Amino acid sequence: MAETKALRAPLGLKLGNAAFLAVWIVVALFPLAWTALMSFKAPVDALSANPLRVIFGPVTWEHYKAVWITHGFYRNFLNSLLITAGVVTISLTVGTLAGYALARARSNLAFWILITALVFRALPHSVLVTGYLPPFLNSRELLMPLWDAPILGWILHLFAPVPPTLYGQPWAIILVLVSINQPFTIWMMRSFFMNVPHELDEAARVDGCTHFGAFWRVIMPVMWPGVITTGLFSFLLAYNDYLVTALLLDAQSQTMVPAISQFLNRDTRASDQIEAIAAAVSITAPLFVLVLVFQRQLVSGLTAGAVKG
Amino acid sequence: MKARTFALFIAPSVVLMILFIALPLASVLVQSFYNTRQVFEVVQVENCTPGFLTSVCTTEERSRPKLDAAGRPVLETTFVGLDTYRLLLQPEAVAQALSAGGGGLPALFNLDFYRALRFTLTFTLLTGPFVIGIGLAVALAVNGIVRSLRGPVIFIMLLPFIITPVIGALSIRWLFIGDGILTVALEWLLGRDLSLFAEGWTLEILMMLYRVWHVAPFAFVVFYAGLQTVDQDTLESAIVDGASRFERLRYVVVPHLMPLIVFVTLINLMDSYRVFEEVIGFSSQAHRISLQYLTYSYLTPDETGNRAISRASASSMLTMIGIVFILIPLLVRTWRDHRVTR
Structure with a gap:
């Protein structure tokens, strides 16, 4: 659509506009770029x-080596991978x-x-975690009656x-994060x-599909963009979480984000601080790739709830 | 859709939400009225030290945790009513602080709960206008540049929003802490020594700066999408009527975006009321804590490995009261929409 001449901005405004954007781009990028630079x-x-x-x-790769190999950050990475994959799959289904x-439904x-x-x-997630902690810590005693029950107990004993x-x-934390994210997921x-x-x-139903058949064969194929977008936000919630995972997982099953505090609380040597920075950059790198690949879906997801009210 | 099919489709989601959201919520409410602690027993211990002819014996009473047959400490849960809430709210200390010669507000904000409440509310109310303002300005600016540049610019803008909150807060912290690059720059500009992490109010400003940096992209994306649907005809007739650029913004664009501004404001109120990651990222707990952090700190085991569950429950419940106030306008709006569409 051709813009009318009157809508076009004068040169001064255009320059001001560009300058403002340039400043904001620097503000948005600088902390991340500088952190990445320091890590090397x-x-x-x-x-x-x-x-x-x-x-x-x-340039040195030493801090990355220390973080990933010496301090075993790869274990936290694998935990993060397991948790996020679980959350995204179950959450979407x-x-x-x-x-x-x-x-x-009407x-x-x-x-x-x-x-x-x-x-x-x-x-607030802290409210929910307060509810989870006591039963999670004592679940062995709490669930014992189920294991002693006549028939159910026999089945449970198999597992x-x-x-x-x-x-x-x-897996318990996966269920927790799926549930916490469920309200947002179903709205989106x-x-x-x-x-x-x-x-x-309706056309599929007329052609003899069951309700589920119509959903699976006709609706789902046109829904993939929506599924990907919602999946991205589930991923972000699970990957970025600090509060739930810090309180409900122990040292062995800890994910990357809460694990970074072990590098922070220890900064007595100068290299400890740079190791914390290298760990932070390691956590951010996958997110960077994610935005690069899925920018369009992210934008559509952010506006989905808003524009239509 | 038939009721049975509807129930089948929705069942897994509803079961999860009942099991992991509704039930924990109810249990927190109940927990906040009870207190669980270890049972201690007093035992007589006889200590004998070898002495000349007879050994010298002293008997003393010592309290120690009572253990059950399996060797685990015995726990005792008692109904304490509102005692835990009183412990948090400390009405006597409040009355004393506010009475004549009591120290006033500063003394009040020495109490953990009021300190957290004060910070959370200030944080929630002050960041909102900046998020909206900057988001709108950036959206207008991006809308004014060549189409081919918009994609890359949006990519860069999204980065601060997508980054893990704790990591984002840390990356701002590292710019300012000690001899960080921006502290050095500020010192050079002001010509004096600065230590931004030694004082509460500077930390508070940094935390708010981080929040605006982190959330403004969200406002930007929403407003930018809204700008694409501004009615061009209305804009053109405004020009014919002689409206200046500013007047068109004021009377055409902003009213068009108004529902989105309300939406972003509500989401931002909800999210910034839950401020937590900033406290972790900036390690500000000595100076500034938020309501969520207060609960978190009660849930973290202390040196003896105990978690203050009942106190955490009470502070959770108090945090919820604030959420209810924030939600009322949102619920009213959804209800109205529901009435219109039906």
């Missing part, structure tokens, strides 16, 4: 008050089903489920001789399903 320098250069030494000091039902019940989800979305202690169990999924016309499922 020897402590003397990285912590020097002279910025030129930070920029032109010799459960959330897609619910989102579809909520988008197609009942009052659907509305109240959505409202409750909205309230749950606002809960484990005694009830598990949920504290420090990755619902808004994507609302965009898929009704006529599509």
Whole structure:
């Protein structure tokens, strides 16, 4: 569409505009770029008050080696991988089903489920963790009656001789994070399903599909962009979480983000601080790739809830 | 959709939310009225030291944790009513601080709960306008540049938003801590020594700066999407009517974006009320704590390995009261939309 002449900005405004954007780009990028730069320098250069030494000091991979190999950060990486993969898969499976039902239902019940989800979305996570901690720590005693029960107990014995202690169990934390994220997921999924016309499922139903068949064969194929977008946000929640994982996982099953505090609390030597920086950069790198690949989906996800109200 | 199909589709999600959100919430409420602690027993211990002819014996009473048959400490749970809340809110100390000659507000903000409340509310209220303002300015600016540049610019803008909050806070901290590059630059500008991490108010400003840096991209993306749907005809008729650039912004663009501004404000209120990662990233607990951090600190085991569960429950419940106030306008709005669409 051709813009009318009057809408076009005068030169002065254009320059001001560009200058403002340039400043904001520097503000947005500088902390990240500088941190990344510091992680490759020897402590003397990285912590020097002279910025030129930070920029032109010799490059070293030593801190990354120390973090990943000596301090075993790869274990935390694997834990993060397990937790995020679990959360994204389960969250999407459960959330897609619910989102579809909520988008197609006209009942009052659907509305109240959505409202409750909205309230749950606002809960501070510390409140929920307070609720989890005592039962998670004592789950062995709490679940014992189930294991002693006549028939159910026999089935449960096939899986484990005694009830598990949920504290420090990755799969328990996956379920926790899926649930915490569920309110957000179903709202977002619902808004994507609302965009898929009704006529599509009705046509499939007329052709003899069951409700689930219509959902799986006809609706899902056009829903992939929405699924990817929602998956990205589930990924971010699980990957970025500090509070839940710090309190509910033990040292062996700890994910990357809370594990960084071990580098922080120890900074007695100069190289400890740079190791913390290298760990931080390691955590950020996958996110950087994520934005690079999925920028369009991220933007559509951020605006999905807002633009349509 | 039939009720049965609806139930089948929605069941897994609802079961998860009941099991992991509704039930824990109820249990927190109950826990906040109870207190669990170890049972101590008093035992008589006889200490004998060898002496001449007879050994010298002293008997003393010592309290030690009572153990059960399996060797674990015995726990005792008692109903304490609102005692835990009183322990947190410390009404006597508040009355004393606010009475004549009591020290006033500064004394009040020495108490952990009020310190956390004060910081959380200041943080929530002060960051909002900046997030909206900067988000809007950046959206207008990006809308004014060549189309081919917009993609890369949006990519860079998104980075601060997508980054792990703790890591984002840390990366700002590293710019300022000790002889960090920006502290050095500020010292050079002001001509005096600075230690931004030694005082509460400078830390507080840094934490708010971080938050605005982190959330402004979200506001930007939402507003930018909204700008794409501004009605061009209205804009053109405004020009015909002789509206200046500023007037068009004031009377056409901003009213069009108003629902989005309300949306971003509400989301931002909800999220900044939950401020937590900043405290961890800036290690500000000695100077500034938030309500979520208060609960977190009760849940972290102390030197003896005990977690103050009942205190954490009470502070959780008090945090929830604030959330209810923030949610009311949002719920009213959703209810109105629901009435309109039906």
